[in-house]
Amino acid sequence: MSDKNAIKVEPVALTRKDFVPGNEVRWCPGCGDYSVLAQVQKMFPEMGIKREDFAVISGIGCSSRFPYYMDTYGFHTIHGRATAIASGVKLANPALSVWVVTGDGDGFSIGGNHMIHLLRRNIDINVLLFNNRIYGLTKGQYSPTSLPGAKTKSSPFGSIDNPFIPASVAFGAEASFIARAIDVDVKNMQDVLMESHQHKGTSFVEIYQNCVIFNDGAFADVSNKKTRPDHALFVKHGEPMVFGADQNKGIIIDGSHPKVVDIGKEYPIERILVHDKTNPLITNLLLQMTLDNHFPTPFGVLRQVDKPTYDEGLISQIDAAKEKLGEGGLEELLALGDVWEV
Amino acid sequence: MSDKNAIKVEPVALTRKDFVPGNEVRWCPGCGDYSVLAQVQKMFPEMGIKREDFAVISGIGCSSRFPYYMDTYGFHTIHGRATAIASGVKLANPALSVWVVTGDGDGFSIGGNHMIHLLRRNIDINVLLFNNRIYGLTKGQYSPTSLPGAKTKSSPFGSIDNPFIPASVAFGAEASFIARAIDVDVKNMQDVLMESHQHKGTSFVEIYQNCVIFNDGAFADVSNKKTRPDHALFVKHGEPMVFGADQNKGIIIDGSHPKVVDIGKEYPIERILVHDKTNPLITNLLLQMTLDNHFPTPFGVLRQVDKPTYDEGLISQIDAAKEKLGEGGLEELLALGDVWEV
Amino acid sequence: MTTQVKHVDEVTIRFAGDSGDGMQLTGTRFTETTAIAGNDLKTLPDYPAEIRAPAGTLGGVSAFQLMFGSKTVFTSGDAPDVLVAMNPAALKVHLKELVKGGVILANADAFSDKNLKLAGWESNPLEDDSLSSYTLYSVQMTKLVNLALAESGLAPKSIDRTKNMFALGILFWMYNRDPEPTFRWLKEKFSKAPVLAEGNITAIKAGYNYGDITRIFNTSYRVERAEIPKGKYKSVTGNEATAYGLVAAAKKAGKEIFLGSYPITPASEILHTMSKLKNFGVKTFQAEDEIAGITSAIGASFAGDLACTTTSGPGLALKSEAIGLALITELPLVIVNVQRGGPSTGLPTKTEQSDLLQALYGRNGDGEVPVIAASTPSDCFYAAYEASRMAVKYMTPVILLTDGYLGNGSEPWKIPSVDELDDFEISHPKAEDFSEDVKFQPYKRDEVTLARPWAIPGTKGLEHRIGGLEKVDVSGDVSYEPMNHQVMTHLRVDKVAGMTREIPQTEIFGEAKAKLLVLGWGGTFGAIHVGVDRAQQKGYSVSQIHLRWVNPLPADLGDIFKNFDEILIPELNMGQLSKIIRMNFLRDVIQLNKVQGLPFKGSEIETKIYSILDKK
Amino acid sequence: MTTQVKHVDEVTIRFAGDSGDGMQLTGTRFTETTAIAGNDLKTLPDYPAEIRAPAGTLGGVSAFQLMFGSKTVFTSGDAPDVLVAMNPAALKVHLKELVKGGVILANADAFSDKNLKLAGWESNPLEDDSLSSYTLYSVQMTKLVNLALAESGLAPKSIDRTKNMFALGILFWMYNRDPEPTFRWLKEKFSKAPVLAEGNITAIKAGYNYGDITRIFNTSYRVERAEIPKGKYKSVTGNEATAYGLVAAAKKAGKEIFLGSYPITPASEILHTMSKLKNFGVKTFQAEDEIAGITSAIGASFAGDLACTTTSGPGLALKSEAIGLALITELPLVIVNVQRGGPSTGLPTKTEQSDLLQALYGRNGDGEVPVIAASTPSDCFYAAYEASRMAVKYMTPVILLTDGYLGNGSEPWKIPSVDELDDFEISHPKAEDFSEDVKFQPYKRDEVTLARPWAIPGTKGLEHRIGGLEKVDVSGDVSYEPMNHQVMTHLRVDKVAGMTREIPQTEIFGEAKAKLLVLGWGGTFGAIHVGVDRAQQKGYSVSQIHLRWVNPLPADLGDIFKNFDEILIPELNMGQLSKIIRMNFLRDVIQLNKVQGLPFKGSEIETKIYSILDKK
Ligand SMILES: Cc1ncc(C[n+]2csc(CCOP(=O)(O)OP(=O)(O)O)c2C)c(N)n1
Ligand SMILES: Cc1ncc(C[n+]2csc(CCOP(=O)(O)OP(=O)(O)O)c2C)c(N)n1
Ligand code: SF4
Numbered sequence A, B: 001m002s003d004k005n006a007i008k009v010e011p012v013a014l015t016r017k018d019f020v021p022g023n024e025v026r027w028c029p030g031c032g033d034y035s036v037l038a039q040v041q042k043m044f045p046e047m048g049i050k051r052e053d054f055a056v057i058s059g060i061g062c063s064s065r066f067p068y069y070m071d072t073y074g075f076h077t078i079h080g081r082a083t084a085i086a087s088g089v090k091l092a093n094p095a096l097s098v099w100v101v102t103g104d105g106d107g108f109s110i111g112g113n114h115m116i117h118l119l120r121r122n123i124d125i126n127v128l129l130f131n132n133r134i135y136g137l138t139k140g141q142y143s144p145t146s147l148p149g150a151k152t153k154s155s156p157f158g159s160i161d162n163p164f165i166p167a168s169v170a171f172g173a174e175a176s177f178i179a180r181a182i183d184v185d186v187k188n189m190q191d192v193l194m195e196s197h198q199h200k201g202t203s204f205v206e207i208y209q210n211c212v213i214f215n216d217g218a219f220a221d222v223s224n225k226k227t228r229p230d231h232a233l234f235v236k237h238g239e240p241m242v243f244g245a246d247q248n249k250g251i252i253i254d255g256s257h258p259k260v261v262d263i264g265k266e267y268p269i270e271r272i273l274v275h276d277k278t279n280p281l282i283t284n285l286l287l288q289m290t291l292d293n294h295f296p297t298p299f300g301v302l303r304q305v306d307k308p309t310y311d312e313g314l315i316s317q318i319d320a321a322k323e324k325l326g327e328g329g330l331e332e333l334l335a336l337g338d339v340w341e342v
Numbered sequence C, D: 001m002t003t004q005v006k007h008v009d010e011v012t013i014r015f016a017g018d019s020g021d022g023m024q025l026t027g028t029r030f031t032e033t034t035a036i037a038g039n040d041l042k043t044l045p046d047y048p049a050e051i052r053a054p055a056g057t058l059g060g061v062s063a064f065q066l067m068f069g070s071k072t073v074f075t076s077g078d079a080p081d082v083l084v085a086m087n088p089a090a091l092k093v094h095l096k097e098l099v100k101g102g103v104i105l106a107n108a109d110a111f112s113d114k115n116l117k118l119a120g121w122e123s124n125p126l127e128d129d130s131l132s133s134y135t136l137y138s139v140q141m142t143k144l145v146n147l148a149l150a151e152s153g154l155a156p157k158s159i160d161r162t163k164n165m166f167a168l169g170i171l172f173w174m175y176n177r178d179p180e181p182t183f184r185w186l187k188e189k190f191s192k193a194p195v196l197a198e199g200n201i202t203a204i205k206a207g208y209n210y211g212d213i214t215r216i217f218n219t220s221y222r223v224e225r226a227e228i229p230k231g232k233y234k235s236v237t238g239n240e241a242t243a244y245g246l247v248a249a250a251k252k253a254g255k256e257i258f259l260g261s262y263p264i265t266p267a268s269e270i271l272h273t274m275s276k277l278k279n280f281g282v283k284t285f286q287a288e289d290e291i292a293g294i295t296s297a298i299g300a301s302f303a304g305d306l307a308c309t310t311t312s313g314p315g316l317a318l319k320s321e322a323i324g325l326a327l328i329t330e331l332p333l334v335i336v337n338v339q340r341g342g343p344s345t346g347l348p349t350k351t352e353q354s355d356l357l358q359a360l361y362g363r364n365g366d367g368e369v370p371v372i373a374a375s376t377p378s379d380c381f382y383a384a385y386e387a388s389r390m391a392v393k394y395m396t397p398v399i400l401l402t403d404g405y406l407g408n409g410s411e412p413w414k415i416p417s418v419d420e421l422d423d424f425e426i427s428h429p430k431a432e433d434f435s436e437d438v439k440f441q442p443y444k445r446d447e448v449t450l451a452r453p454w455a456i457p458g459t460k461g462l463e464h465r466i467g468g469l470e471k472v473d474v475s476g477d478v479s480y481e482p483m484n485h486q487v488m489t490h491l492r493v494d495k496v497a498g499m500t501r502e503i504p505q506t507e508i509f510g511e512a513k514a515k516l517l518v519l520g521w522g523g524t525f526g527a528i529h530v531g532v533d534r535a536q537q538k539g540y541s542v543s544q545i546h547l548r549w550v551n552p553l554p555a556d557l558g559d560i561f562k563n564f565d566e567i568l569i570p571e572l573n574m575g576q577l578s579k580i581i582r583m584n585f586l587r588d589v590i591q592l593n594k595v596q597g598l599p600f601k602g603s604e605i606e607t608k609i610y611s612i613l614d615k616k
């Protein structure tokens, strides 16, 4: 891969301020989006990438206003197409660090297809999915991640739609990197953002995000500092799946089913399942726990495997063709094929 | 649920011939589509449903010509939208037995989004995905299921796309029924079709289908009767996962990984993993084996769970609203809200 | 100081404040009360594309205007007579529109240094002399509600929020409105939080009493009841009316109705309204995108439901391909497009009429689709009803164009009786009518309408296949025969062209022969009417025609045009109807094009008329 | 019987057979050979929508026509002089078009009872006397190749399949063509299966010798080399030429090129051709659908590549919304639409010109997009090149319309030299040009073109945000300001209108003042030219203008029109350009509309001209 096609990672002296443009942020006071913005503005300078080498691409939605608040190259596109547009950006200019910001509606309702195809192709793009389980910008209809029964503007009698678990869809679509974070947990989000950046291939990051206006408290159990320890499981590669206020609960496999146990005599820490981000069986097990009340909701990097990326494939195919057939210029182009002279 | 909204299943004296219209079938000689057509024409009369209560809906592609060859109500729609159109058909007329016929391009390239949303909603529709790993009708471009390296009209240097496993996408999209069959294995296909019909909710059936013109032999290892036993695993709910010409191989879980073993002393049949179509961990395990050369390709019903369907939800919500608020007619409609008199 | 009571014919009030100040709600309550009081009225909500932009900024200002009067009211008013300004930004944005000498009612408490700065005021306009050409009422609303609600048990924040109700109370007093209906409404809305209901009621009362007692207001106004026909009324927005029209059509036809839709501003309210009507058997399907919205509706139509889909511009673009499918399969389908400012995402919360050409031509191939437009909020009911009736009668998709102004705007609607609605009969072919000898033919047409039969899956013996490939007439078989395509293309064109027979004689407001004809379509009706009316009263030779049908155009239009020297076409776009008139009648027209995300004002039409006719 | 050699000016041959008979390949080989032999020519492939419909049926017939001659050839010919009929169905479908007295070359072995019945022949036309008004050569091709290849080692099925090569051999003999290039081509194609190559070569030789030796053919023909300009030539289809044009533009501009596309008949070949050009650095991205095709291209354009997307009608419909995004963000983008028969899926493998209105108006909001059209297969190269140049120069999406006839049809193309191609310079703003004081402004326009700057992500200091919401000019900030929208809408309209400055003076074929002007656009050029030419030669007062630019229209058109009494507009649609001409020039036109999935014949135009002018 030629050099101009590689993201240049080198120490650059940037700070958060370099990424804050002068304009005013137009989210509702208290919106979870603010917190994510703050973390991204904090982490970008730490990635060793020049400001001009970032491109932030979004669709339409409250969350999709994001690029206006990042002083990088940015593109606020149309509803559902950010992933497809970002694919073009990355393939045209592989040296860019490309970030997609999308919502549960933008990314998984109208944009579901481009999303799964991006994940399948494994183009080196970072996707931040702001999941607030609602359509914010259009004032509160249920989304494909809204829970059954949700009463919203378009489901006054309760939603009869069965929701997606975005990370599960990503898994089914062959994603090579799947992580989950929550707006209010700054530390976990920072880690996840950094790992996402470091992963080659499409990184899919689902961020639980509170919409104070239309779906306030949707993630109360895991955002409330008091209830979080019992409802959230933060996984780390190679470490046992332990949670609880006193880190006294763990996950084991019982037959062919997962189970929550109290760590102790019967279930010493050695029997607790160890997270392996490369094992699809483990990732699937975590995903299955997501909306299941018997289990805590898993956060952190749920899956990370190395796989060929489309962008590298494209470039190496071009390089190989040039190598083999000689680099073609305009002259050669016009001379292609069976040419005869009159 | 009111009666007019239920599919009527009762013995009807129909035969294969009742489903064969007079027109000529226009697939290439030797196309795998013929075999699927024959099985569907064979099984429809056995389902106990009147001919006029079947609706067959397709998109665009070779496979999507299917409705023209079934003497039922049929709709050959536009590319990628069969699942969405079928959703409307079923919700408008829940008493119909609705079948979608689609291809790997129609259903998983342009139609991927409607597909996953149908599966998520779990509308009682049967989806037959003809997977030939190629775009047939447009004369041979690679599809989202084509294998890496595939040389096709649009990938003369070999495809650099990472493929979907359609059944995995379905799984990630919360499908309640997932099965796999192959054009040439008539018996398994008949079983799968019947179980699909019997399942309430969206049934997703992937059918490996040979395109003799543009991708001949894509499934040679499992369609060739000689190699099939060693390369195909036919699963049955509650039965151990056994395969091989002499039924002498089986699947076990070793730590957190599946493994192929020879059945015998070390691995007696009792140690072989038993298929449980309701356990997502088992389904996932089968899916992970699909394109992995170390494992046989699983066929049969990989997953079947009972879940609320959207169509029943819609009807019972309407019924409940009528119950609670009184059935509204035109008069009531006009009188709704704050009315004053002048 | 004593308060005098002044009688006025019509008043325009604009409520303006922060997105969080509840201006839409305040405006709506005043509207409802005014409607019940017997005035005619029209409203115009105007809010930013952000849910809640930063407090105090110009971008965060949300406004609601209504005009009401003792005569028929055709628009939401040109310039406001009264401006309610809940903060400095609201005053900044809207002051320039207020009529000279108009009333400003401001919440003085919001004019803090910070807010003044945010809004770009150098000094406090309530205190310097800059507003001396207006009648300024500067009221410490926040402080006053805090006093009034000190004992209410409400949290300080909640108390602050009732200041809009305080302002509403003042206006109720000012215009002699009965606050009771709003009290009832509050009690119902906050039935689960009676403290909140009481708090808001107290705030209204406090405002009302403030007006009554303090006497700082030197005038209260009386707007007499309008002379409106007797009957039952309710207040509807255009979007609600559209929803009701669609459901009414289904009810009248004895059909079930299916709506496949994806939310989009400013059309979502149709979906919201219809999803509340579950007890009417309404099936609403919130699809994953606009394509699934329309295609699920096409499926429902195939299966026998009255099917419709609702959207706005970008969504209509996405539906283009599927409209072609409905067209070639000749399935009934109503496509409602609530237009907004384009191109692309454009001005998503603002009104415009710029999807006309898209509606007419936005699909591949030669494909004529009937296009009709609604002209007022309540007319949306009749237009939606008519679109449904035509779709079924002619077995065709029909596009109904409304716009953000109509969709969000409201007016009192005289509810029709069931019998007043046009007959709506549907006949589906029946099993009994066919046999081995008389086979069902899915493309056998009605001789007059050219409609093909609508056979419902589930009907024995009528099994058939349809699809997007070219069909042979009568049999419906697929055909690539050259001449067949020519014949079918003509049939499809003729079918739509033949719908002129459904169009009543064109109504002319004014003389049938005059110097100037003002020709409009859609939501500009009221403004054009006001402009033409005023000009007529001043003796100008000008008439008005407003089109419901844009495709096909009324058959009598060509002859009518001959009686006018000039045709003026005002449009909220760059001249889309003008193009259509030019191509059809080879006749030049004068264009008046406004693309500002705002409706026309009557005065803009009026001025244009004068500028044309005074030249002559 | 001796064979005479006849000299003819031009010949039209149609190859017809089952989809499995390899007619497209046979036709293509004859074409290449004929091109190399120095004739001018044009071709017209015509195949069914099914890959391989049932053998022997009428629906399964695939055909390929070419006309070649010793003068410039403008169409693929009206009626064929020679019909190669590989089976009874092929004869049935195509016989009616053959000129009286024309030659039929039939494979007698295929005229079995079963095949005759499938094709609907009552008796065998080769044996009854029904073909007596033609020159019939009934040859047992299947038997003859079996004899010739008995020892070849090929399987019987493979041998049978070489019968098309046998037929080709006969034609090579008949028209004095050198089979060598085809031998070379076969050897290359079957380099991995030399037996197959040899088998096919033997079949060609057998056919050639059969013609030479058996002498049942009483005439062999000589079509002299055409008087064509000296230079290097190659044979291209319109789709290939389009692909080369796009890549040439990128090369000339020194840019990388990105194609985002989803396969669709008849446009896929552009994608195929470009994906072969990897060593030219061409990036092809087969997207998941048309929307991803165009949006990935928009992304690539934003990131600095020369970006394009290719499709046909239904795909263009799906791209409608995204075209609006490219428009409002003012990014360069070439959108190629290879038109086919509509509406909906329509006639997917047939040609039509019915997407013109969609190209012009198929999007929400007021959005002008330049639209240009190619007129011949090789003109696709120049049109694609021009579209790219204009897109970049004006920072706008450009729609290029070709059609199935152009896309699939081929002709010899005189390859231009690198210098002959118009200059193509691009300047991107550079980091050095800006500072704290001179800030980069993403919507600051070029004074002449009104183009905004194209700043490439990765350039230091030029960080900026764009998007689909309305923008403030110069700064590019989001704005919902009413007057700003008006200003921006006008700017966008003016930018496209200003492109008239790029359009050269309109060329008139014939007198600048005449009774009749025949006005066309796109792929009908050849047929119109032939018709007009013939009429002119007969002394009729008729001229031709063919439009490359449909939006904007050339500035001189209005004046030119004044010099003609009548304007005839032949179109392969129901009159779409006619609408545009009517609306722009308020002038009536005579329409000639053909919607049969087939191109015009020169004679159709000719006849129409006479019918108009003879009346006068
Ligand atoms: C083509 C199109 N359809 C619909 C819309 C309306 N729309 C804008 S944002 C949105 C959903 C936003 O939901 P989500 O992506 O979850 O973002 P959030 O506002 O919740 O952050 C919709 C339906 C649109 N802008 N464009
Ligand atoms: C909107 C649109 N885009 C593209 C096409 C062209 N097209 C028709 S079928 C097809 C792919 C077919 O592949 P698949 O679904 O796998 O069906 P198969 O022919 O292999 O059975 C494509 C791209 C179309 N008809 N419509
Ligand atoms: S509506 Fe919800 S998601 Fe949107 S800005 Fe407000 S709080 Fe955030």
Ligand code: SF4
Pocket (backbone or CB within 6 Å): B026, B027, B028, B030, B031, B032, B033, B062, B063, B132, B136, B137, B210, B211, B212, B213, B214, D051, D052
């Ligand atoms: S092209 Fe392939 S899939 Fe299509 S009909 Fe022929 S064999 Fe079947």
Ligand SMILES: [Mg+2]
Pocket (backbone or CB within 6 Å): A061, A103, A104, A105, A130, A131, A132, A133, A134, A135, A136, A143
């Ligand atoms: Mg959301």
Ligand SMILES: [Mg+2]
Pocket (backbone or CB within 6 Å): B061, B103, B104, B105, B130, B131, B132, B133, B134, B135, B136, B143
């Ligand atoms: Mg396929």
